[in-house]
Amino acid sequence: MTRREYYSQYEQYEIKRKEAKVMCVPEKYYSANEVDGPKINALFFQYYAITDSYRELLVSYLPIIPLLKKQVKLEEADYLLYTNGYVRCYDLSDKVCDNLRQLASYRKEGAEIIVIGKSANAKHILNGEIDNITFVGDHYAEYLGKRFGFPEMKEQYVVYDDYLEQLNVWPVDGCNNKCAFCRRSFMHIRFESQQFTFIKKQLDWYQENEPEKMRHISLRAENLTEYGIDLYGKPMLHRIIHLINSYDAVEIITIDIGMCFGEITPEIKDALCKAKKITRIGLNPEVGNDRLLKFIGKKHTCQEAIDICTQLRNANPKIVIETTVMVGLPTETIEDMYLLANLLHKIWPDYIHLNYYIHSPRTPLNEYPQMSESLREYHLQILLKQLRVIKEEYTHVKFHPVICIRHYFIWGKKRNSRKWIKEKMKLDKKNAETNFFPANMPFKRIVLRSCKTEVKWRDYE
Numbered sequence: 049m050t051r052r053e054y055y056s057q058y059e060q061y062e063i064k065r066k067e068a069k070v071m072c073v074p075e076k077y078y079s080a081n082e083v084d085g086p087k088i089n090a091l092f093f094q095y096y097a098i099t100d101s102y103r104e105l106l107v108s109y110l111p112i113i114p115l116l117k118k119q120v121k122l123e124e125a126d127y128l129l130y131t132n133g134y135v136r137c138y139d140l141s142d143k144v145c146d147n148l149r150q151l152a153s154y155r156k157e158g159a160e161i162i163v164i165g166k167s168a169n170a171k172h173i174l175n176g177e178i179d180n181i182t183f184v185g186d187h188y189a190e191y192l193g194k195r196f197g198f199p200e201m202k203e204q205y206v207v208y209d210d211y212l213e214q215l216n217v218w219p220v221d222g223c224n225n226k227c228a229f230c231r232r233s234f235m236h237i238r239f240e241s242q243q244f245t246f247i248k249k250q251l252d253w254y255q256e257n258e259p260e261k262m263r264h265i266s267l268r269a270e271n272l273t274e275y276g277i278d279l280y281g282k283p284m285l286h287r288i289i290h291l292i293n294s295y296d297a298v299e300i301i302t303i304d305i306g307m308c309f310g311e312i313t314p315e316i317k318d319a320l321c322k323a324k325k326i327t328r329i330g331l332n333p334e335v336g337n338d339r340l341l342k343f344i345g346k347k348h349t350c351q352e353a354i355d356i357c358t359q360l361r362n363a364n365p366k367i368v369i370e371t372t373v374m375v376g377l378p379t380e381t382i383e384d385m386y387l388l389a390n391l392l393h394k395i396w397p398d399y400i401h402l403n404y405y406i407h408s409p410r411t412p413l414n415e416y417p418q419m420s421e422s423l424r425e426y427h428l429q430i431l432l433k434q435l436r437v438i439k440e441e442y443t444h445v446k447f448h449p450v451i452c453i454r455h456y457f458i459w460g461k462k463r464n465s466r467k468w469i470k471e472k473m474k475l476d477k478k479n480a481e482t483n484f485f486p487a488n489m490p491f492k493r494i495v496l497r498s499c500k501t502e503v504k505w506r507d508y509e
């Protein structure tokens with residue numbers, strides 16, 4: 049994949065989200081007496097859905113669009129839908145609780161608030177503070193379909209994305225681990241694998257009816273490696289990989305969300321090495337030494353990460369390896385930055401997704417002193433400098449011309465594309481009548497990249 053393709057893929061994710069957001073905003077909000085069916089308002093839901101993950105959007109959100117076509121004004125609705133990404137970069141739990149309090153104050157007497165998706169975790173914080181509120185953490189498309197007379201509305205786990213031209217397969221949701229830096233350490237998300245036969249049936253349908261859509265399969269999940277343990281008593285991801293690899297129509301398989309090194313069983317590793325259609329894989333070393341790995345609760349060692357990457361490259365020299373690492377963890381030292389740079393050069397990734405550790409008072413790491421922003425920035429600079437220093441000693445930069453360091457965090461100004469501004473204006477206009485439109489999450493993107501053997505640094509775009 050070229051750098052242009054890589055960046056354009058990221059843009060496409062955004063387009064899909066924005067399209068979904070615009071697609072389901074109704075032409076108008078009706079008065080209650082103009083609507084025969086359930087009197088629903090989903091203004092908050094539609095606004096915040098964009099903050100949620102690609103999975104939520106495609107698996108649960110798009111199927112419920114028929115329900116959102118005819119909505120009533122917020123103050124006349126019997127049911128108010130709400131969702132939020134809840135925790136993606138920052139922990140937004142408190143903001144979600146404030147939104148819900150606000151919504152409770154706007155609703156007409158007797159109206160029910162239905163909180164769906166990850167934000168249903170707010171139940172444990174609100175602890176009965178708001179009455180007439182229902183929390184539905186998962187399977188919300190099915191829940192709403194049953195409740196409001198849309199029986200065909202169901203979660204979709206094999207979904208074609210017409211922008212990315214890829215067939216997404218989500219065989220599992222949730223994660224049984226509680227890594228100390230991860231939102232999973234304080235969130236309740238049901239772990240659930242889909243039956244192997246269910247996935248196969250859907251892929252068979254595509255093979256039979258729309259094989260052109262199977263050309264590129266994106267195998268996705270927050271923790272793919274645990275697939276099957278709830279159904280079969282042991283990890284069975286290798287079966288899914290062998291299955292997808294076996295279809296003639298499949299040319300490319302990508303595993304886009306980072307896998308846990310420590311949970312890659314010999315069977316999974318064997319399947320990854322044998323499935324030559326895998327062109328790209330995400331793997332998460334997270335940090336650069338065994339002390340920090342233990343500290344954050346990861347199961348692997350640095351040597352295991354190196355071994356797995358080496359074996360994958362030996363088996364499939366063209367495979368693109370993407371990695372995710374963190375800077376700014378409590379107890380982190382400058383030496384840790386040197387060790388991380390060393391590890392990255394041994395793993396030999398094609399892409400490095402570099403994230404700041406963003407603290408939440410709800411994670412187990414809260415008991416340690418947190419790093420100041422300036423020290424965190426200093427650690428980042430040391431790491432980047434060290435990556436450049438070491439680069440001279442390794443030849444891989446020549447063979448892997450695009451080493452890309454992406455670094456997202458939420459703060460400061462938002463860089464808006466023209467398309468996004470146009471859509472936002474359209475939405476603002478539509479919502480002007482209600483006189484209420486909550487502020488979007490700002491974000492700032494930093495991209496640092498090196499090209500071919502020349503390192504070109506672009507600071508803070």
Ligand code: SF4
Nearest residue numbers: 223225226227230232
């Ligand atoms: S394995 Fe991944 S998703 Fe699960 S808790 Fe750890 S970091 Fe989070």
